[in-house]
Amino acid sequence: MKHTDFLILYEHVVREYESILLLKAELERRGYRVAIQQLLDVKRISRRIRGWDKPEVLVSSCMYDDEAINSHVYNNIGVCNKVVNLHWEQMLSDTQEEGAWFNFNGNAKKCIQTCWGKRTQERLIAHGMEEKNCPVTGAVMMDFLRPEFEGYFKSKKALCAEHGLDAERPLLLYISSFGYASMTEQEVRELSEMAGEDFTGFAHTNRVSMEQTLAWFDRYLTEYPETQLVYRRHPSEWNSPALLALAEKHANFHVIFSDSVKQWIVAADRIFIWMSTAIAEVYFAGKSCGVLRPVPIEHEFDPVIYRNAAVIDSYEGFADRAAQGAADFPIAKEVIEGYFDKSDRPAYLRMADLLEQVYREPPRDQPFSLPFQPHFNWLKYFALLGIHVMFALKLHPKRFARIAPRFADFAGRIYGYVEKAAISPAEAAAMEEKIKRFLPKKHIDTQN
Numbered sequence: 001m002k003h004t005d006f007l008i009l010y011e012h013v014v015r016e017y018e019s020i021l022l023l024k025a026e027l028e029r030r031g032y033r034v035a036i037q038q039l040l041d042v043k044r045i046s047r048r049i050r051g052w053d054k055p056e057v058l059v060s061s062c063m064y065d066d067e068a069i070n071s072h073v074y075n076n077i078g079v080c081n082k083v084v085n086l087h088w089e090q091m092l093s094d095t096q097e098e099g100a101w102f103n104f105n106g107n108a109k110k111c112i113q114t115c116w117g118k119r120t121q122e123r124l125i126a127h128g129m130e131e132k133n134c135p136v137t138g139a140v141m142m143d144f145l146r147p148e149f150e151g152y153f154k155s156k157k158a159l160c161a162e163h164g165l166d167a168e169r170p171l172l173l174y175i176s177s178f179g180y181a182s183m184t185e186q187e188v189r190e191l192s193e194m195a196g197e198d199f200t201g202f203a204h205t206n207r208v209s210m211e212q213t214l215a216w217f218d219r220y221l222t223e224y225p226e227t228q229l230v231y232r233r234h235p236s237e238w239n240s241p242a243l244l245a246l247a248e249k250h251a252n253f254h255v256i257f258s259d260s261v262k263q264w265i266v267a268a269d270r271i272f273i274w275m276s277t278a279i280a281e282v283y284f285a286g287k288s289c290g291v292l293r294p295v296p297i298e299h300e301f302d303p304v305i306y307r308n309a310a311v312i313d314s315y316e317g318f319a320d321r322a323a324q325g326a327a328d329f330p331i332a333k334e335v336i337e338g339y340f341d342k343s344d345r346p347a348y349l350r351m352a353d354l355l356e357q358v359y360r361e362p363p364r365d366q367p368f369s370l371p372f373q374p375h376f377n378w379l380k381y382f383a384l385l386g387i388h389v390m391f392a393l394k395l396h397p398k399r400f401a402r403i404a405p406r407f408a409d410f411a412g413r414i415y416g417y418v419e420k421a422a423i424s425p426a427e428a429a430a431m432e433e434k435i436k437r438f439l440p441k442k443h444i445d446t447q448n
């Protein structure tokens with residue numbers, strides 16, 4: 001039986017899965033065998049470690065330091081010097097761009113850290129990486145918005161029908177990022193202690209911004225009842241009394257989390273945003289949007305791509321933009337394309353070209369060279385095995401809160417992570433089949 005050529009690891013389904021399925025489909029079209037595995041999955045670990053099905057190339061979702069190499073590479077497949085990081089966290093604040101963590105430490109600099117655009121590559125080189133290890137590939141998730149994928153997303157009419165909306169009425173979309181607004185002061189303190197950074201001020205900015213933004217929506221929906229506003233909530237906003245109250249007050253206000261952000265962007269007539277990096281998807285969809293900023297955001301938390309962006313800081317500005325529709329994009333073309341390289345060749349083909357090159361050629365570097373000394377984490381392995389058994393049995397750790405509160409808290413966090421990262425085989429197969437319909441039937445070897 002042929003061994004696996006590429007093992008692709010993912011962390012978040014919503015952020016990554018669609019893109020890695022596209023990459024998998026292209027690699028398989030070229031004749032390679034590809035497997036996908038969640039970071040905390042233990043199903044294949046036992047037989048993979050130094051075993052018969054060891055992949056030639058490991059494709060990771062993140063790879064910041066030696067501990068990540070140990071956890072994501074060595075604990076999964078043993079020693080492997082062909083490691084490519086899809087590098088999903090590239091939209092940073094100016095403080096993060098200058099910090100050590102996001103510029104990679106130790107032997108992580110010897111892994112191949114892919115870059116969506118030239119500006120990220122330049123930053124990594126300035127912080128000690130070699131150019132051969134940080135190639136520009138473009139951002140695969142933007143390919144779904146290219147002309148080649150026309151018809152991939154539902155039409156406005158179809159989407160509205162599914163959600164009980166009227167396709168004949170204006171559809172406004174708000175992409176929220178108020179992840180800290182629903183957190184208690186205690187949760188903010190705990191997060192600050194864990195991260196070694198004070199989030200108190202930023203949490204306050206979240207709350208004030210959300211409160212004032214919802215006040216704008218309340219006023220606008222009252223004045224323009226024919227308008228429909230879809231509020232695409234942040235995952236952390238699942239317990240928000242303010243959103244529930246506004247939805248109860250206005251039949252034309254809809255808090256929806258199903259379907260992808262890209263799907264709603266394609267269907268919407270007007271788009272508004274706070275600080276989400278989905279603004280790049282708006283750009284690649286050929287649309288514009290309004291950046292709603294009732295109050296300024298601290299620079300150390302604001303994505304650097306928003307620097308010098310045109311923002312709307314008043315209700316009047318929001319109402320005008322909602323009414324007029326067409327307007328210039330709020331971020332300069334050279335800035336957004338500096339972070340998200342726009343090429344005639346789709347990013348998934350450029351990424352597949354890179355992976356194929358890494359597969360065929362000797363390692364570019366040696367991520368497992370000294371002073372890094374890998375070790376297998378047996379404690380983590382058996383802990384994950386236990387959590388997966390509990391998940392399969394639907395035995396949530398919170399049941400043990402009374403007799404073992406510390407265990408329930410620790411195991412509950414991992415259980416929740418596993419739960420959010422789960423995707424059924426049927427759902428994955430349906431996504432993969434849909435993607436394959438948009439790939440060319442034959443491999444076109446026209447690398448740029």
